[in-house]
Amino acid sequence: MNPVTVIKLPFTRQAGWKELQRRKPSIAVLAWCLVLPMSLLPPVLLYYAGTHYGNEFVAGFGEREWRFITTILFLAELLTFCVMGWLIHAVVNGTRELSIGYHDAYLLAALAPLPLWSSAIVLLIPSLLLNALAVLVALGISCSLVYHGLQALCARSDNDVTTMSATYTIMAAGVLAWGLLMAIVWAY
Numbered sequence: 365m366n367p368v369t370v371i372k373l374p375f376t377r378q379a380g381w382k383e384l385q386r387r388k389p390s391i392a393v394l395a396w397c398l399v400l401p402m403s404l405l406p407p408v409l410l411y412y413a414g415t416h417y418g419n420e421f422v423a424g425f426g427e428r429e430w431r432f433i434t435t436i437l438f439l440a441e442l443l444t445f446c447v448m449g450w451l452i453h454a455v456v457n458g459t460r461e462l463s464i465g466y467h468d469a470y471l472l473a474a475l476a477p478l479p480l481w482s483s484a485i486v487l488l489i490p491s492l493l494l495n496a497l498a499v500l501v502a503l504g505i506s507c508s509l510v511y512h513g514l515q516a517l518c519a520r521s522d523n524d525v526t527t528m529s530a531t532y533t534i535m536a537a538g539v540l541a542w543g544l545l546m547a548i549v550w551a552y
Contacts, residue, residue, distance in 0.1 A: 369383070373512065373513070374505045374506075374509040374512060375508065375512065376512060377512045377513075377515035381512070381513065381516030381517060382516065384471060384475075385468060385471070385516070385517060388467060389471070390467075391449070391466075391467065391470045394470060394474040395442075395474070398474050398475075399441075399442065399445045399474050400442070402477075402478060402481040402482075403438060403441035403442060403477075403481060404438065405481050405482070405484045405485070406437060406441070406481055406484035406487075407434035407435070407437045407438040407441075408434070409484045409485065409487040409488065410434055410437065410484070410487060411431070411434045412487065412488070413488075413490065414426065414428055414430040414433075415430055417490040420490055421490045421492060422492055436548070440545050440548075441481075444538075444541055444545075445473055445474060445477075447541070448473040448476070448477075448534070448537075448538060448541075449466070449469050449472075449473035449474075450469075451473075451534060451537055452464065452469040452472055452473055452534055453465075453466055453469035455533050455534055456469065456514065456518060456530050459526050459529075459530060461523045461526040462514070462518045462519070462523075462526055462527065462530060463518060463519040464514070464517055464518045464519070468517040468518075471513075472510065472514070472517060475509060475513065476506050476509050476513070476538070477506060477538075478506075478509070479501075479502040479505040479506045479509065480499070480502045480503065480506055482502065483498040483499050483501070483502035486498040506535070506538075507531065507535050510531050510534055510535055511527065511528065511531040514527050515527055
């Protein structure tokens, strides 16, 4: 799949989704070749920001135990992939109008956090405002990715209201998990 098609995924239900569904990368391949390397990006860059910028990023930022925090963050990201795949399957199949298989649910769970993981690159710039803005934009793109992914991957996905409702539920659970994770990280 070419990079232009991947960039189009959050903005349309046609471009790339059927090709991904047809290729059927296994859940193990998704975990090892996509989730594992991409989920390393935020902890590594957070460690870099914490150890190099210190308090110029945020007051008290430099005194944290970054090795411990980033290890916990990495492990939580891997666990979140497993939980989100199950959650997407449960939420979508809990409706009468939509249906999704486990494979497609985990495909979506692997693709949905890509914008958020990629937004960690902005941690190379010591600006809290810029980093917060990057995360908000990435969250919006991630929501769009889930919505268009559900439209493309679900059987019987003619009802947009049901697809929006499932997207809202999935993203609300994801944001709640992310918020809890950030609270734990910030507590240390």
